[in-house]
Amino acid sequence: MLSMALSRRSIWVFHLNTGSCNGCDIEILDALTPVHDVERLGIKLVASPRHADVALLTGPVTVKTLPMVVRALRAMPRPRAVLAIGACACGGGIWHYSYPHLGGFENLRKLLDSMGIVIDVVGYVPGCPARPEAIIDGIIKLVTRKEGGSR
């Protein structure tokens, strides 16, 4: 149902930096350049989370950015999809033992669940930084995800 809903139209993505080092953000911009040109696949970067199907989340979700991240994800329409890009967003990266962040998207998701904000699909793109090809792969896997898969 969700995969159908997403794959029948273009996927609009919103770039959400949660305290990333800008490595993964550069790779997202790289995917938008003529070399990879994701607009040929219908993937378009939008400026507002209210217009977005997928949030491209980079960074380990620092405490400073947490209120803004929660507001941005709450503003997204259902079905919400999040693509956690990079080692930081997937598992905390090299920061996972330090204090001023949640340590990746898994912990943020638990917090969002307790606040009643449902994330319908999550994709994980590991790598430090994640390659633009891997980001394209991630969006395609997120959209063509088989029904009855995990979560």
Next chain:
Amino acid sequence: MIHRILALALKSGVATVRYPRQPPILTEEFRGFLVFDPTKCVGCGACTRVCPANAMNLEIRGNEIVVEYFAGRCILCHLCFYACPFGALVATTSFDRTTTNFEDLFDRVAHEGAACPSCGSIHATKRLIQFVDLVLKSEGIEIEDRLRLCPECRRIEALRALNAFRIGMEREGVEHGVE
């Protein structure tokens, strides 16, 4: 003006790599994800000591010692590949660990743990102790029973042996430091 731009555009050609249909642009030196070979791993933990991001973990779970590679935390430095003495971690140029299932990011190997004959705690894998035995035999070194103990018990046993030796020396009337 437009003719000149068109001429330039035709000359430079198409820059786009049609990625899912065309192979990606990768050099041979590109450091990709590691492939974990469970048949070669002995559970020595060399990779867990060098990993800067703690993506490699060695954990004692009950009677088992679990070596875990968490690709979601890996920063692709390949230090574990250079540190592994058994070639259990294979370096690839693959970047495709993308998934929608969080558990897919983990590679785990469960090794049978060897219990300390004195206190019964799990301190190393059986495969590692077998390997150490083999190396010591090939070097012609006799295997003491103390080698089978866990580090804690080995320390206590070594001190006991030293103490017995000292007491024996005192009984014979030999002073320390004097021949």
